[in-house]
Amino acid sequence: MKEAKYYEKIEDKKVKCNLCRHHCQISEEKKGICGVRKNINGVLYSLVYERVIAKNIDPIEKKPLFHFLPATKSYSIATVGCNFRCLHCQNYEISQMPREEDTIMGSIISAEEIVNSALYYDCKSISYTYTEPTIYYEFAYDVSVLAKEKGLKNVFVTNGYIEKEPLEDISPYLDGANVDLKGFTEYFYKKICGATLKGVLDSLINYKRLGIWLEITTLIIPGYNDKEDELKGIAKFIKDKTTK
Numbered sequence: 001m002k003e004a005k006y007y008e009k010i011e012d013k014k015v016k017c018n019l020c021r022h023h024c025q026i027s028e029e030k031k032g033i034c035g036v037r038k039n040i041n042g043v044l045y046s047l048v049y050e051r052v053i054a055k056n057i058d059p060i061e062k063k064p065l066f067h068f069l070p071a072t073k074s075y076s077i078a079t080v081g082c083n084f085r086c087l088h089c090q091n092y093e094i095s096q097m098p099r100e101e102d103t104i105m106g107s108i109i110s111a112e113e114i115v116n117s118a119l120y121y122d123c124k125s126i127s128y129t130y131t132e133p134t135i136y137y138e139f140a141y142d143v144s145v146l147a148k149e150k151g152l153k154n155v156f157v158t159n160g161y162i163e164k165e166p167l168e169d170i171s172p173y174l175d176g177a178n179v180d181l182k183g184f185t186e187y188f189y190k191k192i193c194g195a196t197l198k199g200v201l202d203s204l205i206n207y208k209r210l211g212i213w214l215e216i217t218t219l220i221i222p223g224y225n226d227k228e229d230e231l232k233g234i235a236k237f238i239k240d241k242t243t244k
């Protein structure tokens with residue numbers, strides 16, 4: 001465990017987490033929505049620091065990033081947990097494990113080991129992916145700082161629900177991101193993801209403002225997010241807010 005960043009203590013040993021846009025208020029011995037940040041005696045801890053559930057060597061195009069270090073390899077890592085509960089999640093076994101099974105699994109691997117492995121396998125970047133990098137922010141931050149020192153690039157594959165301050169703090173070390181813009185209505189985000197559209201749109205604007213290379217993915221789900229006006233809305237938002 002490691003004490004979490006971006007939280008404040010409130011009354012009766014409760015804490016308020018300010019890492020993502022849920023701003024969970026967490027009672028003693030309880031966890032946030034992500035299932036991996038726990039209030040222990042009035043102190044918020046990350047339960048997944050250095051606990052890697054998945055690691056792999058991927059082509060950067062699998063992230064998917066098509067205009068960032070093309071034709072290179074990216075060393076990909078994840079912990080369990082997520083601050084969304086997307087009904088169509090392809091990695092739900094690990095993303096929802098802390099909530100559905102009340103279990104934290106993963107091998108203990110240090111930041112140094114991650115970076116050394118990336119260098120050994122001739123990867124040009126490290127990708128924080130498969131689940132949601134925001135929820136293992138403390139570990140991602142420490143890895144990214146060391147990776148930058150060794151000449152590696154850092155990539156978030158993310159749902160875009162990180163708050164402004166933590167994104168600003170990691171931005172000197174974060175080179176690229178693929179953000180899932182999963183739909184374009186508040187109804188879709190509430191029903192399918194358990195989040196808000198506005199939070200993601202605000203985050204996308206911040207990524208662009210901070211100069212982080214940004215690519216956006218929308219997975220089309222027939223009958224849920226495929227209306228013509230929604231797709232036009234996504235295209236217009238990208239054109240107006242992230243390409244200038």
